[in-house]
Amino acid sequence: MNYVNTLTQACTALKLGKTTSVKLVEQCIQQIKIKDKDIGCYLFVDEEGAMEQAIASDKRRMARCSLGELDGIPIGIKDMISCKGLPLTASSKILDGYLASYDATVIKKLKSKGTVIIGKLNQDEFAMGSSGENSAFRITKNPIDLTRTPGGSSSGSAAAIAANLAFGTLGTDTGGSVRQPASFTGVVGLKPTYGRVSRFGVIAFASSLDQVGVLGHKVEDVAMLLSNIAGYDACDSTSADVPVPNYHTLLDKNIAGKKIGIPEEYIDTIVDSEVKICLQNSISKLKTLGAEIKFVSLPNAHLSVAAYQIISTAEASSNLARYDGIRYGPRLGSDGNLYDLYKKTRGELFGAEVKRRILLGTFVLSAGYHDSYYAKAQKVRFLITQDFQNAFKLIDAILCPTVPTTAYRLGEKINSPLNMYLGDVFTIPANLAGLPAISIPGGYSKEKLPIGIQLIGKPFEELNILNIARALEKT
């Protein structure tokens, strides 16, 4: 069998009759069986269901009734996203054994295009973490170097692409959870504008920050996935009614004359010389392509991690209150006292990182602290958003590293939560401001570890950053 690796290659091969959906599913399943016991991308592989979907897809194609370009393409889904009849655990023991009773809107959309759902992907528990080590079930390792983290929280979504265990994957991005693992594993990851993609059926972590994101080998792969999942959804009241371009058919536009901003405050923050060189190389490439490079100021960006810690944990403490042992999953300590049941279930079944964030969120929302922490953080968020608005009056997109470092070793930061949080310093601002952002491979370190480069765009201008990313990718 001729292996195809990228989503676009797979679509073309299907279209030209050079492969079938069944062969593509077989390829993924075979790779999963060989590699995934070491990597830990998948929590659940729906081999039987995927094969049924593939057979149905091939029949449609034979009958010239294909549902579109993604018909028959095997896709992996982060375990934060509800797929009817499949496990939905958010990698938490508190949802162990729970089966989703309905499809998230993004899954409905993918299924309506004939996409094959191959399985549910590992992640940090409730998307809380940046290393893939906070899964309650198994650690995900970086396929590039198995002693290193693949990043997180969409650890399985990124590692599955890097290891060719799916042609495309969905993740979620609350503070960089799609872009940071994309950077660590050398793949492309895009977080859309807040409201661009429906969150209906996606487990909520921090509702004002969460977005479903897409991952693939190439910019055109994520563009195609985004075209197929974006759009207004009446079931998500924060969904935006903004027209969705057919992103992947509009790529490859000339970027000459585009104004690209480099945040001057970030320059001193980049201490890793290889990351700095990678950024400089990207700047040189953009200049060669005719783009204009300008320095811009984001004076409050250094406050992002602090504001994010308060806002995201406050929202998480509220969102995760529903997991009490009554409505979902296992129940512990049913000796007659309801409150003891709640506390025992949550105390024993939530992992350490989730408990830490719930406690912090409860603290910052508690009487006497709300104004000094939560209200203050919201106001700082407003200032950060204003900084971006001001910068975007002068430029078309912002270029910066995705992460300050390359992938670190497993266990290196697990006992130092604050150090791990600080690794999200370049990704969090886009979530706070609700902006689209993409991470693409920008180069490699001397240790042959990928270094990601990030482009941040104006609201709903995903096409612009996809085009710039595509131009960089091709250079």
Add this chain to the structure above:
Amino acid sequence: MQISLNEIKKIADLAMISLDESELVKYRENLENILNYVKILESVDTSAIELDQCNVLAKKIELHERLDESNIGIGRSGLINSIGYESGLIKVPRII
């Protein structure tokens, strides 16, 4: 910022999470570290910003307007008794 073990116990009670003694000590240290870090926000002058200006609340207001328009969620019937919006919330007549 220093937090006592009693405060952590109280927070854990509010969060409905049982913690053993070693966890109480660990989380106290974790929270102190994070709260000391977020002190960085204190230095920012936000006196000119009203909470209502912040985008999250604006989104909530937009959300309620959309609920009203699209007849989803609580729907129009649920809004019959509404007497308007305030701070992103639906106002209803006093009943007690």
